[in-house]
Amino acid sequence: MNTIDQSLFPLYEFAVNRAGVGIHAVDHTGRTVIYNNKMKAIEGFELEEVADRSILELFNLNQEESTLLRVLQSGIEQLNVKQTYWNRKGNEITTVNDTYPIFHEEELIGAVEIASDVTALEKFILHPLRKDSDPVTFSQVIAKSEEMKAVVTTAIKAAQTKLPVLLIGESGTGKDLIAESIHNEISPANGSFYTLSCHRSDSSFIDRLHEDLNVNEVFTLFCDRIDLLSIPLQQKLYSFLKSIGQSGHQFIASIGDDPVELIGNGTLLKDLYYFFTSFAIRISPLRKRKEDILPFVNSYLEKRKKRFGTSLDGIAPEVEELFLRYDWPGNMRELEFLLDEVSSLASTESIISYGMLPLHFRLKTDGMNDNPIQAADFIVKPQKELLPLDQYLKDAEAYYLQKAMKLHEDNITKTAQALGMSRQNLQYRLRKLKNGRG
Numbered sequence: 451m452n453t454i455d456q457s458l459f460p461l462y463e464f465a466v467n468r469a470g471v472g473i474h475a476v477d478h479t480g481r482t483v484i485y486n487n488k489m490k491a492i493e494g495f496e497l498e499e500v501a502d503r504s505i506l507e508l509f510n511l512n513q514e515e516s517t518l519l520r521v522l523q524s525g526i527e528q529l530n531v532k533q534t535y536w537n538r539k540g541n542e543i544t545t546v547n548d549t550y551p552i553f554h555e556e557e558l559i560g561a562v563e564i565a566s567d568v569t570a571l572e573k574f575i576l577h578p579l580r581k582d583s584d585p586v587t588f589s590q591v592i593a594k595s596e597e598m599k600a601v602v603t604t605a606i607k608a609a610q611t612k613l614p615v616l617l618i619g620e621s622g623t624g625k626d627l628i629a630e631s632i633h634n635e636i637s638p639a640n641g642s643f644y645t646l647s648c649h650r651s652d653s654s655f656i657d658r659l660h661e662d663l664n665v666n667e668v669f670t671l672f673c674d675r676i677d678l679l680s681i682p683l684q685q686k687l688y689s690f691l692k693s694i695g696q697s698g699h700q701f702i703a704s705i706g707d708d709p710v711e712l713i714g715n716g717t718l719l720k721d722l723y724y725f726f727t728s729f730a731i732r733i734s735p736l737r738k739r740k741e742d743i744l745p746f747v748n749s750y751l752e753k754r755k756k757r758f759g760t761s762l763d764g765i766a767p768e769v770e771e772l773f774l775r776y777d778w779p780g781n782m783r784e785l786e787f788l789l790d791e792v793s794s795l796a797s798t799e800s801i802i803s804y805g806m807l808p809l810h811f812r813l814k815t816d817g818m819n820d821n822p823i824q825a826a827d828f829i830v831k832p833q834k835e836l837l838p839l840d841q842y843l844k845d846a847e848a849y850y851l852q853k854a855m856k857l858h859e860d861n862i863t864k865t866a867q868a869l870g871m872s873r874q875n876l877q878y879r880l881r882k883l884k885n886g887r888g
């Protein structure tokens with residue numbers, strides 16, 4: 451870069467950081483060199499965590515999975531690649547990515563990924579099973595766990611008394627579903643069910659509430675994620691709610707975190723919290739009530755079969771085990787999304803096998819083990835029972851191979867070279883390990 455270019459650098463930096471799309475650039479070795487503010491927001495990373503680390507390390511990806519690396523290797527651009535995933539902060543994100551190789555004087559010097567965050571848009575696209583479906587009622591809520599049973603019991607009570615309700619739970623736990631079920635449980639029935647989505651940041655929608663809601667009918671108003679509104683907007687909403695009075699309406703709100711914490715850190719207005727909290731209903735994350743996973747899968751497959759005549763009606767034991775072990779940061783929505791993806795690709799299969807799971811899910815869950823082997827397992831201690839030598843050597847081999855693979859970014863050729871063995875031999879041992887893990 452000459453001096454003139456360098457003096458323009460603050461302009462470039464400003465423009466990149468202000469851009470409404472995520473920008474991630476790597477140099478020819480795969481090191482991150484640009485990672486703008488929007489990309490940080492999308493992927494839930496901070497710049498310090500990203501700088502000077504390869505994308506393989508960052509995202510725990512293998513080479514086939516990373517579009518940036520694929521483009522770096524092939525030199526061919528990839529356009530309009532849609533990805534849905536749960537980012538570092540556990541938020542569901544859908545992006546459409548364009549990834550370009552960058553050449554300078556005919557030499558490939560890096561690659562740039564431009565990501566458009568279409569998460570909000572995606573929310574408007576209904577899942578196939580919810581399209582044209584019957585009104586949502588408690589009969590559709592899967593509640594095998596004690597936690598979920600208690601949620602349903604309290605929610606029914608709230609519908610009977612018509613007192614305001616505050617639903618508390620992570621994204622995808624079913625707050626929306628419970629809100630709509632409460633509305634449809636009310637007897638005699640309320641008029642319209644309005645959802646006020648607080649995910650948006652403009653204030654005009656609160657100003658328009660007086661016009662948009664028909665205050666002459668008895669309605670249900672669900673204020674979805676009030677904790678995402680700024681405090682001045684929460685104040686505005688609170689004033690509006692007080693001005694219309696309760697007069698038979700059902701008021702429901704949802705928040706994504708513990709209210710005490712939210713009030714403490716200034717993200718939730720105390721008055722608004724008290725307005726809604728006649729009934730505070732906490733919906734636990736799915737990882738804390740795994741009994742609900744398989745009933746949900748069965749009910750999903752049954753509904754899909756009925757509606758679309760698909761042949762899937764169960765899951766293989768190894769998939770079942772994986773589903774029960776996985777933590778589901780995106781909760782039921784993540785599970786539902788995964789089932790949508792698998793079933794849309796299925797043709798004549800009747801059972802969901804491991805091989806039918808999408809690559810991104812297999813990669814996330816690969817190596818998940820109840821007791822992953824740790825270095826400390828090889829230390830011989832007087833109070834520890836000794837393992838038979840065979841077992842010890844097998845565990846040591848597994849540990850050593852895993853570490854060696856990680857060191858070489860899961861590259862079989864490089865790892866085999868470093869360990870002084872053939873690729874085939876390494877592949878055979880890795881396969882054996884994987885099968886042995888069952």
Ligand SMILES: Nc1ncnc2c1ncn2[C@@H]1O[C@H](COP(=O)(O)OP(=O)(O)OP(=O)(O)O)[C@@H](O)[C@H]1O
Nearest residue numbers: 590591592620621622623624625626627782783786
């Ligand atoms: N217990 C359940 N039984 C059946 N379906 C469920 C259950 N919980 C969640 N779902 C389904 O999972 C998906 C996500 O649920 P929902 O949209 O209600 O979550 P949410 O907590 O409102 O998420 P967000 O905070 O992101 O708005 C929906 O399609 C919903 O029908």
